[in-house]
Amino acid sequence: MTEPDTDTDLHAQWRKHSIATPPAALDDAIRAAAHRAVRAKPSALRARAPWPTWATFVAAASIGVIAIGVWQLQPRDVDEIRSVTSDVPAPTSTAAGTAAPHARAEGAIVAVPAVREELRSSKAADAGRAQEMAKQEMDRQASPPISEEKQSVALAKKRDIAADNAVAQSKVVAADRKPDAVTAASAAAAAAAAALPGAATDRKTEAAAAAAPGSRKPSPFPANDATRADNAASPTAPAQPTGASPAASAQLAGVAPSASAPARRA
Amino acid sequence: MATVAGIATGPHTLRAMFASTGAIDDPSDEALMLAYAAGDAAAFDALYARHRSGLYRYFVHHLHAAGHADELFQDVWMNVIRVRATYAPTARFATWLYTLAHNRMVDHWRAGARVTTVSIDDDGETAPRAEIESISGARNDEPETRVAASEIGARIVAALALLPDEQRDAFLLQHEGGHSLAEIGAITGVGDETVKSRLRYATAKLRAILKDLQ
Numbered sequence: 001m002t003e004p005d006t007d008t009d010l011h012a013q014w015r016k017h018s019i020a021t022p023p024a025a026l027d028d029a030i031r032a033a034a035h036r037a038v039r040a041k042p043s044a045l046r047a048r049a050p051w052p053t054w055a056t057f058v059a060a061a062s063i064g065v066i067a068i069g070v071w072q073l074q075p076r077d078v079d080e081i082r083s084v085t086s087d088v089p090a091p092t093s094t095a096a097g098t099a100a101p102h103a104r105a106e107g108a109i110v111a112v113p114a115v116r117e118e119l120r121s122s123k124a125a126d127a128g129r130a131q132e133m134a135k136q137e138m139d140r141q142a143s144p145p146i147s148e149e150k151q152s153v154a155l156a157k158k159r160d161i162a163a164d165n166a167v168a169q170s171k172v173v174a175a176d177r178k179p180d181a182v183t184a185a186s187a188a189a190a191a192a193a194a195a196l197p198g199a200a201t202d203r204k205t206e207a208a209a210a211a212a213p214g215s216r217k218p219s220p221f222p223a224n225d226a227t228r229a230d231n232a233a234s235p236t237a238p239a240q241p242t243g244a245s246p247a248a249s250a251q252l253a254g255v256a257p258s259a260s261a262p263a264r265r266a
Numbered sequence: 267m268a269t270v271a272g273i274a275t276g277p278h279t280l281r282a283m284f285a286s287t288g289a290i291d292d293p294s295d296e297a298l299m300l301a302y303a304a305g306d307a308a309a310f311d312a313l314y315a316r317h318r319s320g321l322y323r324y325f326v327h328h329l330h331a332a333g334h335a336d337e338l339f340q341d342v343w344m345n346v347i348r349v350r351a352t353y354a355p356t357a358r359f360a361t362w363l364y365t366l367a368h369n370r371m372v373d374h375w376r377a378g379a380r381v382t383t384v385s386i387d388d389d390g391e392t393a394p395r396a397e398i399e400s401i402s403g404a405r406n407d408e409p410e411t412r413v414a415a416s417e418i419g420a421r422i423v424a425a426l427a428l429l430p431d432e433q434r435d436a437f438l439l440q441h442e443g444g445h446s447l448a449e450i451g452a453i454t455g456v457g458d459e460t461v462k463s464r465l466r467y468a469t470a471k472l473r474a475i476l477k478d479l480q
Contacts, residue, residue, distance in 0.1 A: 013422065021319050021322060030344070035310075038306075
């Protein structure tokens with residue numbers, strides 16, 4: 001031994017007295033196991049691949065999926081760039097047909113301006129559509145909502161019709177009864193008109209209420225006044241729910257607002 | 267020495283290469299192991315004949331029960347057979363073989379199956395002479411019976427048994443495996459200076475015992 005801490009005498013003594021050997025049976029068993037391993041599994045060594053077979057297919061499929069994903073994420077402006085780089089004017093179709101073979105071979109390059117014109121026209125059309133949509137949006141934002149306007153107009157018409165019916169009914173009743181009753185009918189009509197929404201601004205209803213000599217002071221609860229006036233106008237009719245129109249009340253009482261006057265006159 | 271490329275084609279190619287280079291008479295351990303991995307069973311026989319005694323004594327001097335030594339010795343060789351396909355000659359075959367043996371020995375120690383022995387600390391204190399002389403010589407039911415052929419041999423073995431495990435391991439790796447300090451450090455996972463210190467303590471104790479006996 002060449003190590004500095006090795007004692008030659010000690011090593012010699014050790015080699016002299018350390019003579020143990022494994023038993024022969026153990027030797028035979030180990031050798032037999034080694035020979036058996038070589039004979040029994042000659043293909044076991046080849047089967048120990050770095051990774052299993054299915055891992056190869058999984059890796060290939062993963063690479064394919066990633067490649068498709070990257071390809072789909074790439075921008076598609078290759079044709080547009082190619083059209084910009086070429087400024088050669090497009091020849092006529094006859095000229096292209098009679099051109100030399102080498103010129104026809106360059107047809108793709110010659111046709112590029114036509115593609116560019118198509119792109120320009122499509123871009124112009126898109127810009128026009130965008131401007132039109134922006135204008136419509138601005139108009140829609142500037143004008144009030146159409147639905148509210150229609151609702152207010154319809155409500156005003158409804159109020160006018162209700163007032164006219166009430167006035168006509170009151171006139172018919174006044175012709176048959178005393179003047180006090182006419183006054184009460186007029187007040188009832190005014191109250192009925194006031195029961196509708198927006199009655200405070202209705203000029204016809206106010207005028208009818210003012211024309212009644214014995215009209216009471218306007219109540220802060222117009223709906224209740226309308227109900228009482230309706231009952232007073234038609235004593236035989238039952239009390240109606242708050243807010244019911246005079247026409248509906250008259251129908252329930254068996255008197256049509258428009259056709260009852262001539263019948264009663266007769 | 268045969269190359270790995272030659273081994274990959276099969277044992278016959280390896281033998282032909284040995285014959286052409288004149289190395290068939292004394293192929294290296296690494297070449298034999300590669301030949302056995304390629305399917306040459308005779309290469310294993312040659313390899314086993316070279317290292318069977320040293321490896322067996324390594325276990326016999328570490329353990330003090332014949333059954334344990336035989337069991338661990340067989341485990342190491344079966345491990346060699348099992349992992350023959352993944353063997354790569356990155357180091358000496360003996361270093362690789364004794365690394366397997368050392369790891370198996372450590373596993374045995376950790377399992378708590380080791381017979382508790384009276385050990386001397388690493389402070390350089392020599393073994394009490396009365397304690398060493400009280401150790402009996404050869405006994406028929408222990409592996410030391412096959413080891414110690416004389417009174418001196420029995421005393422050496424007994425003195426070695428009194429060493430700490432690390433010092434005894436370093437001593438056996440050097441004298442039975444023939445490894446250098448660097449190889450012992452690689453096998454045991456410690457530095458060269460630590461190996462040198464362990465060997466110094468071990469040889470000093472054993473030398474003192476031999477001097478008294480002589």
